[in-house]
Amino acid sequence: MSLLNNKPENKPLSNVNHTETADDTHSDELSFVHDAVLLPETVAAVLGVKSLPKQTGNDDQNSVDQNSLNISGIYVDATFGRGGHSRLLLSQLADDAQLIVFDKDPTAISVAQELASTDSRVKVVHDSFATLTDSLAAMGIVQVDGLMADLGISSPQIDDGSRGFSFMRDGAVDMRMDTSRGQSVAEWLMKVDDETLANVLYDFGEERHSRRIARAIKQMESYKSTLELAEVIKVAHPNWQRGKHPATQSFQAMRIFINNELGDVDAFLEQSIPILKSGGQLAVISFHSLEDRRIKQFLQRHSKGQYPEDEKLPMPPNRPRYFSKPKRVGPSKAETSQNPRSRSAWLRMATRTDIDYLPVSDQ
Ligand SMILES: C[S@@+](CC[C@H](N)C(=O)[O-])C[C@H]1O[C@@H](n2cnc3c(N)ncnc32)[C@H](O)[C@@H]1O
Secondary structure (H helix, E strand, O other), X not given: OOOOOOOOOOOOOOOOOOOOOHHHHHOOOOOOOOOOOOHHHHHHHHHOOOOOOOOOXXXXXXXXXXXXXXXXXXXXXXXXXXXXXXXXXXXXXXXOOEEXXXXXXXXXXXXXXXXXXXXXXXXXXXXXXXXXXXXXXXXXXXOEEEEEEEOOOOXXXXXXXXXXXXXXXOOOOOOOOOOOXXXXXXXXXXXXXXXXXXXXXXXXXXXXXXXXXXXXXXOOOOOOOHHHHHHHHHHHOOOOEOOEOOOHHHHHHHHHHHOOHHHHHHHHHHHHHHHEEEEEEEEEEEOOHHHHHHHHHHHHHHHOOOOOOOOOOOOOOOOOOOEEEEEEEOOOHHHHHHOHHHHHOEEEEEEEOOOOOOOHHHO
């Protein structure tokens, strides 16, 4: 049985920007300076402006630019990472604005706390963005002016072999974004049966040789080393592609599964409807088709006033239009040549309408 309702389309997943390629031996990855993909586009989108004022050329993102828009309001960066998007957003916010940042990763949270210690507008939540409503409610916040998210993993997470995300650097087979809770991939592999493992590899990695690879993985005695695991997958994989490590899709699948990445995205998107004020902005960057398709379908469902054709559910033909002006933006040529990992990124944005939220059971 498939773990997803929607079978993946036949086309392969585009590379997650933070996933290694075989070329990474000369590392594109190591020379990667920052994670902030589609940076001005996303910050402009979450602020609801066409573009940001010209910056004065000061590279120090901590310093407030003279050309700041000085916008008040409450904003959320759901995926702080190293704070590239947060810092540019802060440079455009007024002194009385607030920025709530989320991350699952303890190291990202330390960086966020450091920023919060020097900027009182910043509040930090060490939790999944799937807890958006409850975490904001705990701060007395019911609605916000803008939500942004830059999904997936960060380069620092891949670069640190000990986190287990890399098939090119040795480390424990962990892959948790939040190392303070939940089970590691190694713990899960010890318990999972061949069929469930194969389904995970297929559903979250679109790995066509999932059964064969799952069998080989389950024949391993222990799961102590990412390089060992990658080697077993490599040997079991019958169809290597040039420039792509044969373990790419399997590693991606296990990572997505163990972090419940797609479930968290769904929960976040659903909560954006009641959390965003009328006129509030949603801006989400994704790096692979499983995520992008979800965001696209969510915005279609809630902006067209009807269900997408491929969603043949016995439901009423009309529903509230909670979002308007859904738009998709990709990286510029200049960005992809400067940062090849931005190639597979898409930014989707939309504006919350003034229609009051009705829980699904009342629609
Ligand atoms: C691509 S990076 C973000 C980079 C960031 N925009 C920057 O400029 O540095 C994604 C971050 O999201 C975090 N993350 C992924 N899923 C999450 C979730 N469900 N809840 C909270 N944080 C999450 C990861 O730990 C990672 O730090």
